[in-house]
Amino acid sequence: MSSESPMSGVGRVVADRYLLLNRLGGGGMGHVWLAHDQRLACEVALKEIVFGDPAEPGQEREARVARARAEARHAAGLRGHPHVVTVHDVLEHEGLPWIVMEYLAGAVDLRELLARDGPRAPAECARIGLAVLDALTAGHERGVLHRDVKPANILLAPDRTGAPYGRILLTDYGISVRPDAGETRHTLASALVGTAGYLAPERATGGPPTPAADLFSLGCTLYRAVEGRGPFERENPLASLTAAVMEDPRPPVRAGALEPVLRGLLAKDPDRRMTAREAEAELARIITPQSEAYARPESDLGSAPPWASSARPGRLADTRAAPAAGAPHRRHRPHALRAALAGGLGLVLALGGAWYALADRETGTGTAAAPYGEAVGLVTPLRTGDCVLADWPGATRFTGTPRLTLDPTCADKVPDGQVVAFVGAASPQEARKEGPARCEERTRELRGRLADVRSLAVVPAPDGFEAAGRRTACLVLGAHGPVYGPLGDRRRFGTAFADTATMQRRDCLDVRSRREVRLVPCDGRYDEQVLGFTRLGRDVTLAEARTASDAACARKVPPRDYGFDPSVHEAGSWTSEGPWKSGTHVVVCTVRRQNGGTMEGAE
Known part of the structure; x- marks a missing residue:
């Protein structure tokens, strides 16, 4: 497969759904294709994970495939973030993982833009930095690290007004098995993931990935954008890695107001490195130096809703349902951002x-x-x-x-x-x-x-x-139909679900029958827990879904990818009439014990 010509896959249909139109890019570990989704009649970007050595040991190959699946799901957890390329799905075709992503017409990556048009102005770099920082922070708050922030992974796309670089998006979010767009990737004992010249010194010396390491990589990226070359760019990758560990960055000459941010993000000691909050405030001041942060009222999430005393338990119509965690974690962002x-x-x-x-x-x-x-x-x-x-x-x-x-x-x-x-x-x-x-x-x-x-x-x-x-x-x-009831922490424990539309990731479920499922706290006993969602084909009826959804969830949202022992746990699912009335055919995927016993808070 690695010897294919760039267009040799054109015309292939992946997973009986995605027609490959042309190659968008790729490298030694995979290809990115523009594909036509024949089911939804729209264009998507399809990432094909390719193994250059067909004789690679099966166990290592399996581990890499599993990592691609799991980390693609981490990226999908950031779906809807304005500065993260959306991951729609991860699937297997002919034994290899494919990742279905948002296609951005007219997009150019920052590396290509710099090569074509040269360094960018400090204010433009600050705007890029704010967007990427917002994406990184969203991931860090969910425990997801990017590990490969660099110009090639930052896309600039037209916005709704047609401005050519109005949208800024971080791609390849948390995906360690990925096309590398021609840049060298260095791996040490399957743990060191990153690109020479952008890798934090603590990572280059074998330390674990941390949010601070992502911030160092962002600093290298912004330095490259404003100066035209990287702070540790040398004649070969090994020399670049060594420079990041042993040498100070080259003094910037074009950075202007951006220089303090670069200096703070490129600190060798992660404990002394500029924090995300500090970087946001500094970058914001470069863009709008006269603006002042101002307080905004917090929503009254703790007050009792008007329906709290009169809500009546609903029932799932011949369905199965899934679990969610407790109250959502609020994100606090500097007002300057x-x-x-x-x-x-x-x-x-x-x-x-x-x-x-x-x-x-x-x-x-x-x-x-x-x-x-x-x-x-x-x-x-x-x-x-x-x-x-x-x-x-x-x-x-x-x-x-x-x-x-x-x-x-x-x-x-x-x-x-x-x-x-x-x-x-x-x-x-x-x-x-x-x-x-x-x-x-x-x-x-x-x-x-x-x-x-x-x-x-x-x-x-x-x-x-x-x-x-x-x-x-x-x-x-x-998005396509009613929600059938309260959302988020407005739902009360003990209330039965009227439809799967209000089920959330990490909800914990008390299953009374195939028609009645109640939301319960996750720190006690429960029957199932919601892991995620998948969609069934448009030609699948609701009756067929009730027999096919467990298998679909086992393929698309396997519990093992969430840390559940496959010898003890299995995939479950819930369907309801709502998604079939709207035509979305969304299925809620859960995890449960194989023997039908209850699960505990520790799980």
Whole structure:
């Protein structure tokens, strides 16, 4: 396979679904293809893991394949992050793993851009640095390390306005078995992963990967971007590794205001290295030197929702269900980062990818009685925990401005979504300009734990700004159908699931019957735990899914990749009518004991 010509795979169909169109790039360990998803009629990027030595020992080969699967799933956990290339799926075809990723039309990687156009200005490098730092921090908070930050792994793509480099995305997130785009990868005892010239000194000397090591690699990347060559670039990879350990970086000559950040990130001692929070603040000051950080009100996530006392347990219609962990971990970001992202560099439009700002589009028509405009229709401001029904113009979801109504019980009317946070603003103009991007950030973690949801920002109308409490409401809505009930930590332990749409990764489940599954704490006894999600084919009926979903989850979300002993545990699954009504065919994948016994909190 390693001797194939660059186009020899064109026309192949992978997994009976993906038609290979042409090679986008690759190296000694694999290829990246542009492919057509014949099921969803869209283009994707398909990464093929290739082994150059067919005689490689089977055990080592198996381990590398398993690592590709597991780490691709780590990357998929960051799905929806505005600065991470989305991983949609990982599959096996002819015994090799393939990773299905977001395709970015018109994208160029930073290495290619530097080779073509030369070094970038300090402010542009700061903008790139902020985006990559945000992606790294999101991974670090989930325990996922990138381990190979470098220009070749940073993509710049057109944003929604057409600006050629408006979107900045980190790719190959946490995937150690990967195409290397021609750059040398060094591995020591299958543990040292990285690229010479960008590898932290503690990693080059055999130390474990840490968040600080990723920050060092970011420093090398920004140095390369602004100076035109790496801080430890030498005549060969070994010399570059040695320089990173033994020598100071070359004094920068073009960095200007970026120099203190480079110096801080390139500190040899990881304990003395600039932290992510410090780097964010410094980079933000380069982009918007006059902006000041300002406080924003936190959403009242601890208050009792209006439906708490009247919610009625739902039931899964002939389904099976899955588990989730406790309350979500909140992300705290320096206010300077948000202020910088809201600056005049077009980054706000790049952040969301899929958000819609709701406001009264007709000037002068908003009133105090219509805080979000006549089109939205609400006469009182939204509150945290409110469940809503969304009536979209033309019945096409996320097209136009929906008319919203409340579902006070969050159950009786089959809600489309829920208010999960608010972001404040100093003026209606600021709310309209910055609200959608801030809502995208505030809802990101919850969306990452659910299978099929999107963010929606409900922006105050100009004349309803005060009535709305000077706040934009951040909603999470079902992407293709209702959510059937409360989300996140608004769900109460002991409540039965009405549909799989509200099941989250790491939920723990008490299985009463095939029709009744309840959410329970994970620190006690439970029957199953939710690991993730997969999709079945469009031609699979719900009746067929109930017999095929366990096997599909065993292939796509195997418990062994999450640390569960395969001799003790097995894959389980739950389906419900909702995903089949919406056409998404999403299945919830779980882990359970093979003997049917209960699991414990320690597991």
